[in-house]
Amino acid sequence: MSQKLNLVWLGIAMGLALTVSAQETRAQETPADFATQVPLAVSGEGPWYRLELPLAAQLSARQADLSDVRVFNAVGAPQAYALSQASAQADDNRTLTDVKWFPLYDSADATEHAPNVRVQANANGTLVQVQPSTELEVGEEALRGWLLDASAIKAPLQQLILDWTSERDGFQRFSIEASDDLQHWQSWGEGQLARLTFADERVEQHEVSLPGQSARYLRLLWDTPQSAPTLTSAQLQSVRSLPLPLVWSHALDGSSVKAGEYTWQLPRVLNVERVQVELSQPNSLAPVILSGRRDSSLPWQPLNNGLLYRLTQSGEDVVQNQLQLPGQAVQQLKLTVDERGGGLGAQAPTLKFAVRATQLVFLARGPGPFRLALGNATVKAASLPLSTLIPDYSAAKLATLGQASVDGGASEPPMVSTVPVSEGIDWKKFGLWAVLLLGVLFLAAMAFSLLRKPPANT
Template sequence: MSQKLNLGWLGAVAVAVTLSAGAQEKPADFTTQVPLSVTGDGPWYRLELPLAVQLSARQTDLSDVRVFNAAGDVQAYALAREAAKTDDNRTLTDVKWFPLYDAAGATGQAPSVRVQSNTNGTLVEVQPSSQLEAGEEELRGWLLDASAIKAPLRQLILDWTSERDGFQRFTIEASEDLQHWQSWGEGQVARLTFADERVEQHEIGLPGQSARYLRLLWSTPQSAPTLTSAQLVSVSPRSLPLPLVWSQPLAGSTGKAGEYTWQLPMDLSVERVQVELSQPNSLAPVTLWGRRDNSLPWQTLSSGLLYRLTQNGQDVVQNELQLPGQTVQQLKLTVDERGGGLGAEAPTVKFAVRATHLVFLARGPGPYTLALGNSTMKAANLPLSTLIPDYSAAKLATLGRAMVDGGAVVTPAVSTAPAASGIHWKKFGLWSVLLLSVLFLAAMAFSLLRKPSAKT
């Protein structure tokens, strides 16, 4: 009990110190002010910072972010950010797969099956629910047994054999009981030969949820391949990443043929890039490079095959590259023009970074204002466990919500710098604190000197 009280007392002291340190800061010290609206119960509110608002900051680590109340008082806050992702908490598991057969030419519903499993849910056998004559059966897809994986699923990796190269498209569904299925979107893999090189795409992203079984159903059953390997990547629930947030389209420039560059608004830990493919039937093997500024050499971030092809009257598109989350401010794309290139003008790109959540402790009258944009401000954010003494991930989800009022529209402050004054109040306050500290230490020393020495 006393330990909890001590933690609460220390948290209150930390909040008080933070508020005192920011007492002289005012909204006019920042180049951008954004009105906030709040819903739910306080006094803590959680805000997912829109990327357009984050880009108004002058410091990459968001040290210049503050929240003010209607009286202009700074609020205590914490930031939930995610560093560049690592593979430390990722687990790769080989899973069993079972074919799903149906009558040739059957359309509509998924094939009905009869399954046999052991006591822990592991599948032993999967058979069509009705007897199919030889030659009438058709492979519709595959059933994957993920019952041994208890963690959220982030990625599916397939390998297959097929009579011809090309694209393989299928729907992905998840279930806990093999009776009720939830859509997890669509997947696409590819195996192509380009300029005497083999280009393959094996990975499919999953939504980061748990499931005991996955069902893959091919869009065109006659082209469904024979699987030779199925693997699932799972992550610890504690390390499940924050969602990605995407930028608006960013224009680029071109130098020599097949080379395009883009300048990001600031240093960012980019995890994905989407390249606009405006022309149908585009095919481009590419390499993406990055660096922080002109004085540094380019470093390879990713490579792959981008395409927009028409098959059976539908566009098949792969325009996204996955990056390692390295901090960059400049991007360069080099294109193998044997595929026709991407045109003389640089395509626009969108980039994605992990979301940033801000939690603040509402004090004083609303409405509240988010302020950003000051290159000289020092960081003032607290750890979440200090801002919220009984903090837990479950409690975080129950906090009130704060939102940027009016979308992601930002309002420039009236003044970008504090008004000049004959008295420098910040310096005066700091010198006062230092002087009081010196006087306090002198009083302690004088008190100790006056104590009678211990008798021997």
Template structure:
């Protein structure tokens, strides 16, 4: 039976109307009101992790923004960086000792610095002459001026007469005058059960800096460095910061083995294991997978500890992951270190922040909707949504935020009235769709009743 182009056009209109009618706020199980500030019509929203976890698709294809009339807004979604767009590079850097007098306490050493025209350090000396035997090596100054990418990791090697922990503060500067705190670092060299356990890596915040200053806290005198390396990360677009989850409870599957189930598949980059008992020491291996039908794959390993030294807790409770999608995690503990105690530890995981930019059309209030297993992604490239976009322009966009009191979202079983009165536009679309279907059914019935033409 031949169908004329006229009927094909009618059928195409029906499909278009069906798609338009299907993009409804009622199709999304969770809705969160948004508060706008600043100048529009584009607004930037940093999606809280607690809200993202109400999505039903791992790639957040079921995220939308609606206005008061229930109309979907054009938007662009920026998630964590894809591994294919990243390039890790390891750099050997120069290091210079920082000396001060033994009675200087925790004061920052004053130094004279000499550098060449490119900013590369040539010499670092104390600002005043120290007597022999009075000087103490307080730390080290690292020259990262040749590295143009954000710094992700510090890797140190050192010589020391005895095993133990090395704790130091980390500061960053571009001019050697103004310093920004980058937190604390810990490295360790330990011996137990006839084996040697060493930790050389320290995570950095993923920012650029020309110089790093490491000042030792425990012990007060810094060891002699034998190697200093910095790992940088280059991406095609700016890296979003890490956001941390709430604690996730786990299960003990057997002695020395623990598992955790995440709410959905996520690109986890850091894992923090709760160490509740003092003097815990545990070499561990971490495995992950997307679901229980797949085999476990090792994603990280390291040394976790919570030890008391000089009346203070020395804690290393984080593992770094490669950022591949996992929904289940398994931690295997080497029990020769004493294990993690009687209780099953909880964990917190960190993923890259997610940012949504939308073009506000129509009247507010606006709301974020998510939680649909059938919706397809509607995210536009940011350059399409904002043709003249630039990093400076992006920073100047209006802000949208989820109010703290509305983070508890409720499933929606029936359409919520976003405005008063009847939505005649939507009713009209459904009426036209229904009439079109009835018309096609009548046409098909008429063709079936028509007697066949005899040859």
């Protein structure tokens, strides 16, 4: 009887050993488990390298959170890695600050780029008074723009939000310059604001994007003398740490099933933060509502509303064709246009979308070259926290790491397909467990047979 029990326990042990062996075999991933692979080129000092994933690579992933991203070395060994997907919309990273503003006056017939002013500031740099450098007689002065005091903000500036008196409606165009000493100015591009009365409704645009740099002072100069409105509010949004940049898609074709409604299907579920709508016809004006959803079984959710336009003023096009989104995960977008503005035509305009860039940091181990692999709907996440991957991690250290690039630097490389990975039933796993189950059943039957066999006569 003891010998029979030993055989039973031996069979059970063999079954458990086969199960553990199968799980270990399954856990050891290889490049062939992923549908897409691209070569990586590395430069700089290792052993850590950081890679900004191109959008084409991100779209090759089968999991929205990029859990199926891997890096392998030349012999197919996986590399330890971390993903950084910080969003620009994190509320705890942003601060909105009211700032003081000072008028910039000049003579009405002045031709200089910027008015000459005398500035008085206190010891910490806070502006106290701004006056024209020369006396202007009453009736000769013209308001050219405004000087904003951002000296109290010690973080990169991301957005400017203005309000002005309702007596001056229409479009407001101005240049933006930044300085730390009020002597040397750097261009930060242009701003466009709008306040219109449209079909008994007010359409307003108050926000202007800034380049995400620090500055103590901003100078806003209106394009046309005497066109600067009287400001009633000025706010600056700053961020403690700069988010990763946006990466833009190619133009997507849309469809329209009813007048004033256009829809687009994204390649997969993505956390979209901005869209750009093609405005091909001059003098287009369209109040719009943008909605999104993950799939067609869900209701549409409003994401943002605004005013899109392409207008000709003084021989130049004034264009506002972008809408900012909250970074919500969507795969379908719908634009609803108020047709009273003339609409955008019967055919859906093309649309580009932007998502926040994703940075991958990996620890190079073993021989190169290294390969980026994506495209497996069933694997589990394998990324580590940056503080674990890099023991003495800091933002400053991250900036000094070596760099990796896809395909030697191509921003949109062709994705190379390897063995297709099924997104349905995992037949390999199913077959493996079926063989194991049959083996265990066979061992159990053998043990049962031995237990029922009568003992031999002695």
